[in-house]
Amino acid sequence: MELRVHDLVKEFGSYDEPSSRVVAVDRVTLRVEEGELVTLLGPSGCGKTTLLRMIAGFEDPTKGDIFFGERRVNDVPPNGRNAAMVFQSYAIFPHLDVFENIAFGLRLKRLSPVDIGERMTKVLELTGLTGLERRQPNQLSGGQQQRVALARAIIMEPQMLLFDEPLSNLDAKLREQMRIELRALQQRLHITSVYVTHDQSEAMSISDRVVVMRDGRVEQEGTPLELYGRPKNHFVAEFIGKVNFMEGQVSAGGVEIQDRRFTVDLRETGLREGDRAECTIRPEGIRIVEVANTERAPFVGTVQRATFLGSVVEYEVSVEGLSPLLVQTSNPLEGRIHKVGSSVRVDFPPGTLHVLAPE
Amino acid sequence: MKKFGTAKRQLELLIRDPILAFLVGVIFLSLAIFVVYPLATVLAKSFQNEQGILSLENYVRFAKFGYLWSALWNSILVGVVTGVVSVFLGYSAAFTIARTNIRLKKVLQLLYILPIISPPFTSALSVLMLLGANGLITRKLLGIPDYNIYGFKGVMLSQVFTFAPVAYLTLKGVLDSLNPTLEDAAMNVGASRWQTFRKVTFPLSLPGIASAFLVVFIESLADFGNPLVLAGSRFPMLSTQAYLEITGSFNLPLGAALAVVLMLPSVTAFAVQRYYLQKRQYTTVTGKPTSSSSKLVSKNARLVLTAFVLAFAAFILLFYGTIFLGAFTKVWGYNYELTLRHFTYALSVGGDTIKDTLVVALASTPLSGLMGMLIAFLVVRFRFPGKGTMEFTSILNFAVPGTVVGIGYILAFNQPPLLLIGTLTILVLNFVFRYVPVGIQSGIAVLRQIDPSIEEAAQNLGADAITTFRKVTLPLIAPAFFSGLVFAFVRAMTAISAAIFLVSAQWNLLTVQILNQVGSGRLGVAAAFSVILIIIVLGAIAVIAKIIPGHEGAMRTVSISEGF
Numbered sequence: 001m002e003l004r005v006h007d008l009v010k011e012f013g014s015y016d017e018p019s020s021r022v023v024a025v026d027r028v029t030l031r032v033e034e035g036e037l038v039t040l041l042g043p044s045g046c047g048k049t050t051l052l053r054m055i056a057g058f059e060d061p062t063k064g065d066i067f068f069g070e071r072r073v074n075d076v077p078p079n080g081r082n083a084a085m086v087f088q089s090y091a092i093f094p095h096l097d098v099f100e101n102i103a104f105g106l107r108l109k110r111l112s113p114v115d116i117g118e119r120m121t122k123v124l125e126l127t128g129l130t131g132l133e134r135r136q137p138n139q140l141s142g143g144q145q146q147r148v149a150l151a152r153a154i155i156m157e158p159q160m161l162l163f164d165e166p167l168s169n170l171d172a173k174l175r176e177q178m179r180i181e182l183r184a185l186q187q188r189l190h191i192t193s194v195y196v197t198h199d200q201s202e203a204m205s206i207s208d209r210v211v212v213m214r215d216g217r218v219e220q221e222g223t224p225l226e227l228y229g230r231p232k233n234h235f236v237a238e239f240i241g242k243v244n245f246m247e248g249q250v251s252a253g254g255v256e257i258q259d260r261r262f263t264v265d266l267r268e269t270g271l272r273e274g275d276r277a278e279c280t281i282r283p284e285g286i287r288i289v290e291v292a293n294t295e296r297a298p299f300v301g302t303v304q305r306a307t308f309l310g311s312v313v314e315y316e317v318s319v320e321g322l323s324p325l326l327v328q329t330s331n332p333l334e335g336r337i338h339k340v341g342s343s344v345r346v347d348f349p350p351g352t353l354h355v356l357a358p359e
Numbered sequence: 360m361k362k363f364g365t366a367k368r369q370l371e372l373l374i375r376d377p378i379l380a381f382l383v384g385v386i387f388l389s390l391a392i393f394v395v396y397p398l399a400t401v402l403a404k405s406f407q408n409e410q411g412i413l414s415l416e417n418y419v420r421f422a423k424f425g426y427l428w429s430a431l432w433n434s435i436l437v438g439v440v441t442g443v444v445s446v447f448l449g450y451s452a453a454f455t456i457a458r459t460n461i462r463l464k465k466v467l468q469l470l471y472i473l474p475i476i477s478p479p480f481t482s483a484l485s486v487l488m489l490l491g492a493n494g495l496i497t498r499k500l501l502g503i504p505d506y507n508i509y510g511f512k513g514v515m516l517s518q519v520f521t522f523a524p525v526a527y528l529t530l531k532g533v534l535d536s537l538n539p540t541l542e543d544a545a546m547n548v549g550a551s552r553w554q555t556f557r558k559v560t561f562p563l564s565l566p567g568i569a570s571a572f573l574v575v576f577i578e579s580l581a582d583f584g585n586p587l588v589l590a591g592s593r594f595p596m597l598s599t600q601a602y603l604e605i606t607g608s609f610n611l612p613l614g615a616a617l618a619v620v621l622m623l624p625s626v627t628a629f630a631v632q633r634y635y636l637q638k639r640q641y642t643t644v645t646g647k648p649t650s651s652s653s654k655l656v657s658k659n660a661r662l663v664l665t666a667f668v669l670a671f672a673a674f675i676l677l678f679y680g681t682i683f684l685g686a687f688t689k690v691w692g693y694n695y696e697l698t699l700r701h702f703t704y705a706l707s708v709g710g711d712t713i714k715d716t717l718v719v720a721l722a723s724t725p726l727s728g729l730m731g732m733l734i735a736f737l738v739v740r741f742r743f744p745g746k747g748t749m750e751f752t753s754i755l756n757f758a759v760p761g762t763v764v765g766i767g768y769i770l771a772f773n774q775p776p777l778l779l780i781g782t783l784t785i786l787v788l789n790f791v792f793r794y795v796p797v798g799i800q801s802g803i804a805v806l807r808q809i810d811p812s813i814e815e816a817a818q819n820l821g822a823d824a825i826t827t828f829r830k831v832t833l834p835l836i837a838p839a840f841f842s843g844l845v846f847a848f849v850r851a852m853t854a855i856s857a858a859i860f861l862v863s864a865q866w867n868l869l870t871v872q873i874l875n876q877v878g879s880g881r882l883g884v885a886a887a888f889s890v891i892l893i894i895i896v897l898g899a900i901a902v903i904a905k906i907i908p909g910h911e912g913a914m915r916t917v918s919i920s921e922g923f
Contacts, residue, residue: 058815078818091816095834104830105820149816156820 001069001159001192003055005030008064010050010216024050026216027064035190037183041203042213043239048196049164051213055194056085056162068159083160084153088168090145092137092152099133102151119155126185127151143174150182154189161186161193167202179206200240204228212236228282230268233359237280244286244325248279248355255279255355258321260298262353269357278356283328285352288317288344297345301325303338313337319346379824383743386734390752392777393792397767398759404615404770417616430595431620437511437586437596438579438624441518442572448519449526450568452671455664457534458560459656470672473679474524476896478853478870480584481889482520485678486513487588488685488882493692495681509591517585520678522578523671526571533567534560542655552657560655566636573632580625581760583856584870588877597621598762598856605766605860615770618763629758685886701887709872709888716869717895719783720851723790728844730791731798732836736828738799739806740814750799757796761856764793769860781863789861790851797850798843805839806832845903852896 008028013020025047032038040048053059055066057078066073073081084105093101100107102123106116124130127147137145146166153161166182167175183206186193197203203210204224211221212235220232231237234245248255250271254263257279264279271277291300301319315327315338325346329335338344408414421427452471456464474482489496490508497506537560545555586596597617605614656664689696706713737743738750756764768789772779779785809832817827833840855870862871869892876885 056815056819058818077823078815079821079823082821083819085816085819087812087816089810089812091810091812093813093816093831095831104817108821108826108830152816152820 002034002067003030003032003160003192003194004065004067005051005055006065006067008051008054008066009062010047010054010059011062023216025054025061028213028216028218030211030218030221032192032194034192035187036208037186037193037195037206039195039197039203039207039210040213041197041200041210041239042219044198046213047216048198048213052085052162052164052194052196055160056083057081081160082156082158083162084156084158085162085164086149086153086166088165090149090169092140092145092148094137096137097133098129098135098137098140098148101137101148102129102155104152105156119157123151123155126154142170143178146170146178150185154185154191158191161191163193163195163197165197166195168197168199175202182206204240212239230354231280231356233356234278237354237356242283242326242328244281244283244323246279246281246322248277250275250277250355255353258299258319262298262348263350264353264355266355269355271355271358275358278358280354280356281348281352283314283326284312284330285348286317286325286327287347287349288315288327288329288338289347290338291343291345293345297347299346301344301346303340303342303344306337306340308332308337317344317346379737379741379743382733383737383749386730386737387745387749390749390792393788394752394756397764397771398755400771401615401618401763401767404612405619407612409610409612417613420613421616421620426595427600427617430597430600430617433511433590433594434580434586434597434621435624437514437518438576440515441522441579442576444515444519445523445526445575446530446568446572448523448671449528449571450530450564451664452523452527452668453530453534455668457531458539459661459664461661461665461668467668467672470675471524471527473675474521475528476849476853476900477893478584478855478873478889479521479582480517480588480855480870480874481682481893482517482678483513483585483588484685484873484877484882484885484889485520485681486517487877488681488691488886489677490516491692495692498692509589510594513589513591514585514594514596517589518579518582520674521582521585522575525578526575529571529574530564530567533564533571537563539655546655552655552660555655570632570636573628573636577625577628577632577758580621580628581762581856583760583762583859584874587874598760601762601766602859605769611770614766618760618766621760622763625760626758633754633758682886682889685883686890688883691882691886701881701883702891705884705887705891709869712867712869712872713891713895715783715866716852716892719786719790719866719868720848722783723787723794723851724844724848726787727791727795727847728798728840731795731843731847732802732833732840733828734795735799735802735806735836736832739803740811740832741824753799754796756793761793761854761858762860764789765857765860768857780861781865783866785861786858786866786868789857790847790854793854793857794847794850797846798840801839801843802836805836809835841903841906845900848899848903849896852892852899 006029008025008030009023010025012022012024028047028051030038030051040051042048050059054061057073057076057080061074068081068083093104096104099120102120103116106119111119120133121130124133127150129144129147129151132140132144135144137148140148146169149166163182167178170178179202195203195206204227207224209221210224210227212219212227214235220227220236222230227236227240231240231243237243237245246257248257248262250266250273251261252273254261254266255277256262266277269277287297288301289297299319299322301317303315304318304324305314305316307314311332312328312330313332315329317325317327319325327346405417406413406415408416452467455461456468461467486508488494490506490513491497492505492507494506494508497503497508541559541563542555545559546552550558581598583598583602586599587602590596590599598621601614601617601621604610604617685691686701687697687699688694689698689700734749734753738746768785769780771777772785779788813835814827814831817831818824822830853870855868855874858868859871859874862868869888873885873888873892876882876888
């Protein structure tokens with residue numbers, strides 16, 4: 001089932017006091033295709049959860065429309081939408097055991113015990129809960145509670161799955177594991193899904209497409225790769241991954257940074273020769289080599305900090321005229337780690353520089 | 360216009376869930392009929408003369424009549440003194456129980472709440488038996504013939520006994536919610552014990568103390584049984600005076616005017632307590648268990664406090680012992696031989712009354728419990744036009760003295776289509792609407808602790824509002840629900856101030872019966888009835904406490920209910 005959100009607005013606060021009104025979601029238009037997983041990503045207070053709750057029916061839009069397929073659902077109460085939600089707090093019914101929690105929705109539909117049993121077996125297996133049916137919620141670990149919440153949603157065979165920061169209460173390791181499981185399950189069941197998170201790495205790893213939001217508005221939407229490689233503005237570039245910003249000037253066929261010329265495709269930005277340009281480069285895009293090496297490189301810098309992180313080494317390199325650059329080199333076991341204080345040559349290989357469109 | 364817009368939107372939402380809309384409508388209607396209408400009738404009546412013509416006559420009479428003025432003054436004086444003394448006793452006891460590790464805490468706590476679950480005027484009976492003209496202490500021990508206990512001292516003593524436990528429970532709650540770590544922190548930075556108490560513990564409990572004072576003040580003003588037994592004719596008090604105007608002189612308008620005068624200080628105090636003080640209470644709830652083994656109390660202080668709480672407990676034991684003995688004593692004051700004849704007499708003349716009382720209590724208790732939870736649920740979880748009004752109206756009856764409510768009911772329901780005077784219905788309705796606020800308050804408290812997403816999850820899985828309430832919310836609030844039931848039951852069994860206007864030959868209540876026996880001088884029979892009543896109430900609490908998960912249920916009940 002396809003989801004469309006058209007020009008959606010949500011204002012909080014009372015109509016009587018205009019000063020108390022807050023626009024939580026500001027004219028958002030969005031389309032999630034059948035079987036697609038789209039993530040709403042943004043800092044807290046950006047309106048992503050409010051948007052999700054409007055899709056679920058827990059909040060009523062101030063303006064705009066929500067369509068499930070061809071059906072406008074604005075006036076359909078949450079219990080009639082068949083869009084199952086996985087809550088941040090899991091919202092497990094504390095007075096029911098695992099089985100009854102998962103079967104809750106089916107019992108409301110008055111499914112026969114045989115049907116319930118059948119679906120239950122399948123779902124328990126899918127979510128790895130087999131054998132825990134009679135546990136009470138307080139006897140479950142965080143990860144297990146998460147699975148119960150998920151099982152309770154997918155057993156409904158919903159038209160749509162809604163996730164409200166479902167992994168934020170888990171520890172880092174479990175979170176990464178559940179991320180992979182969630183994604184695998186969603187693809188296997190091919191359910192249209194909307195996923196809310198403030199964790200950009202989670203968004204990148206789980207989504208078909210990501211919608212970056214700020215102050216109730218959509219800043220940019222695209223595949224994780226597009227967002228990472230071609231962020232539209234400063235906010236998106238900074239919010240997703242680590243990034244270096246540099247001031248440059250547009251010249252023929254590229255930009256000049258500190259009088260060094262780099263070839264960059266500027267067609268999308270609409271910049272013209274002589275304009276100032278905000279240039280970005282990801283830490284892993286920067287190449288550094290020892291000065292002794294004969295290879296030519298545009299800049300020379302000094303290593304200020306070197307942090308060994310296992311799979312990568314992160315450096316802070318100061319270059320005259322630029323803000324300190326964050327640099328990552330991979331596979332440190334093979335190469336050498338540059339010492340703090342040593343001089344290095346710094347290069348931005350072709351294709352690594354990205355110029356932001358002026359705002 | 361914009362305000363209208365909000366209401367209109369909310370109304371649209373309401374219509375989308377027809378069951379919800381229906382419930383909201385029914386509740387509004389019943390609150391209007393059984394809460395607002397009777398009070399409005401009292402107000403209207405007070406501005407009529409005896410011929411039913413609009414006039415200020417009653418208030419003019421009130422202003423001119425020194426006797427009525429002194430009734431107001433006496434009621435307020437007793438309220439203030441009772442409030443101060445009760446809060447002092449209550450705070451000392453609560454502090455000792457909350458901050459020391461004295462033994463027998465459980466027993467002491469049970470003793471302290473005993474007066475709360477007894478009819479509010481059992482103490483008046485004890486006061487008469489101990490200190491009256493033929494009192495055990497005054498006549499037998501001290502040899503004073505015909506000691507006059509009536510008036511200020513009698514009422515005050517009896518009320519302190521009745522309401523100090525209320526102060527105790529409120530303040531115990533306040534002290535329990537103050538994290539002892541704060542005291543540890545103060546001592547850690549060098550404060551002595553006394554400094555810690557004076558600069559940390561006491562200031563933090565001050566809003567609670569003020570609140571407890573107002574609660575006792577309100578209850579004292581509204582109290583009816585104690586003044587009726589102990590005030591005497593030379594010490595008029597408002598609640599009894601209003602009653603006498605209506606049942607004695609049949610002057611309904613003047614009675615109504617007195618009720619309005621009585622209502623003013625009560626409602627003012629209630630508003631201050633609820634809307635001002637309660638927001639200023641410092642609660643430090645962290646969710647982590649805090650140990651109460653504070654080092655705040657030194658050995659000597661502990662000794663003093665222990666002596667104090669034991670004396671308090673002894674005082675209560677003495678009062679109840681007196682009633683108990685009185686019930687088995689031939690003629691109190693003259694002949695202390697043991698006998699069962701008061702019980703046989705009580706059962707022969709009052710068997711029906713006991714049955715009536717149980718019927719009324721058992722019928723009103725579940726109704727008020729269910730309604731309380733329902734209103735709490737609607738108020739906490741939904742948005743609809745007039746929500747604030749609903750909450751306010753539903754607690755109104757609790758703020759208003761019972762005497763006023765009783766007068767309102769007889770004025771409002773004495774003609775068709777709502778001719779209810781003398782029926783079982785009017786008694787049940789009175790109790791339902793009078794004690795529903797307690798259910799609402801405890802329901803609201805519990806509901807606010809339940810993560811709303813649990814209910815959203817149910818809706819998300821296909822449940823409508825009613826199903827969500829039935830399958831998810833109700834099981835979760837069951838403990839609070841049963842606590843509300845205990846309270847409603849206890850109050851229905853022991854209340855008098857409103858009920859005394861509503862009883863009839865067909866439907867009489869135990870409390871009224873006890874008061875009648877006291878009035879006709881049969882103290883032994885009154886004591887026997889009191890013992891029966893207390894046993895029924897204790898039995899019921901024991902039964903419900905068994906059902907409630909967590910053995911402190913019954914205890915929590917009363918503290919929830921008295922805390923507001």
